[in-house]
Structures are given as C-alpha cells and as structure tokens.
Amino acid sequence: MEKPIIIFGAKGIAHPALEIFNSHEVVVYGFLDDDATLHQKEINNISILGKLEDDGFLKLIGQKCDAFVAVDDPKYRETLVKLLNTRRKVQPVNAIHRLSYISTDAGIGHGNFINAKVTIGAGAEIGNHCILHTNATIEHQAKLEDFVQVGAGAVINSNVTIEKGAFIGSGVTIVAGVTIGKNARVGAGSVVIADVASKQTVFGNPAQAIEK
The missing domain is CATH 2.160.10.10 (Hexapeptide repeat proteins)
Known part of the structure; x- marks a missing residue:
C-alpha cells in the first residue's frame, strides 16, 4: 500500500494532481500553501492544512507520508524540492x-x-x-x-x-x-x-x- 500524499501548493496543478492520485486510489492527506486565505478551505473535500514549511506537517514526510510539489514556478519548485531533499531526505513522487x-x-x-x-x-x-x-x-x-x-x-x-x-x-x-x-x-x-x-x-x- 502506498503512503498518503501531502501536496505542496494548492493552486495551478494541485487540483489535477489530486485527481491523478485519486484515480490511483492513493490517499491525499492534505495540501500546504503559504496563502493564508486558503487555509482550512478544501479542494474536493481535501483540506488546505497550513503553510509550506510548517514543521508539524513536514515531519510526516518520509515516515508516514510522501510528497508531491504542485508549484508551477520552476525556481520556487526547486526551492521546495531542496527543502524536502535536505530536511526530510526524500524525493517527491510522480503524478x-x-x-x-x-x-x-x-x-x-x-x-x-x-x-x-x-x-x-x-x-x-x-x-x-x-x-x-x-x-x-x-x-x-x-x-x-x-x-x-x-x-x-x-x-x-x-x-x-x-x-x-x-x-x-x-x-x-x-x-x-x-x-x-x-x-x-x-x-x-x-x-x-x-x-x-x-x-x-x-x-x-x-x-x-x-x-x-
């Protein structure tokens, strides 16, 4: 059984990424996004939990959850990938x-x-x-x-x-x-x-x- 996914980003490709994971029957635990106006809202019943660098959620990555980075901007996408590589020692999964x-x-x-x-x-x-x-x-x-x-x-x-x-x-x-x-x-x-x-x-x- 694959681990649940936390999706980094709640805009752009985040929604179609959720659809992809749902089609593979992979559980999406939630979204993280720095836009505070989105927090506690939902995309297809999946909550936007908090900020991208929230330690409370980051500590789940690798142990209990996998990660997918749904950010279109390549520089910011690279920053988040490096964060996951260095702090959690993981690579994001494919969607x-x-x-x-x-x-x-x-x-x-x-x-x-x-x-x-x-x-x-x-x-x-x-x-x-x-x-x-x-x-x-x-x-x-x-x-x-x-x-x-x-x-x-x-x-x-x-x-x-x-x-x-x-x-x-x-x-x-x-x-x-x-x-x-x-x-x-x-x-x-x-x-x-x-x-x-x-x-x-x-x-x-x-x-x-x-x-x-």
Missing part, C-alpha cells in the same frame, strides 16, 4: 495520469506531473520535477532535463534536447534535433526550427528572439 502513454523504453525521474493524453516515446528521457500538460507529445529519443514545463498540445519531436528550467508554451512545435537552452522560454503556438540560447525568449512561426 502520472492513467490516460497518459509512456513507452516502456522511456526513462522518467522523480516528482514529475504528467497529465492526461501525454505521450512519451521510446528512448525519451524525462528528468526530475517536470510538468507535462494535457496532450503534450514527447517523441522518441527526446531529452528533457529537470524542471522543464511543456504546455498543453505541444509537440517535442525526436532528438530534441530541452535544458533545465525551460518553458515550452501550449501548442508549440519543436522540430527534430533542436536544443532549447537552460531557462529559455518558447511562446504559445510557436514553431521552433533552430536552437534557442539559454535564457532567450522566442515566439512566432518560425520562432524569433524577442528583444528585452
């Missing part, structure tokens, strides 16, 4: 929707959110703490490093590399063999036909750099 397809030859790390109808092809590598929204396609041999977010309906073609912390908007197409650099951002609906540098923001068809 993987029953209606996703993951090749038996794909590799997947820890703490990932993989929503309905996501397809992950043979030989693809998904790092840790990535967020893959509904109907995203990760083709064979593609590689996503840690803390990558891929929007709904995006298509990441074969042999694409997406480096740590990059954001890929909804409906994006990235052609085969392209590299998206660390912390880069690709705007929704873009078609990316060339490499994108680290921290660069691109948009359009074909995608072009946006000057800051």
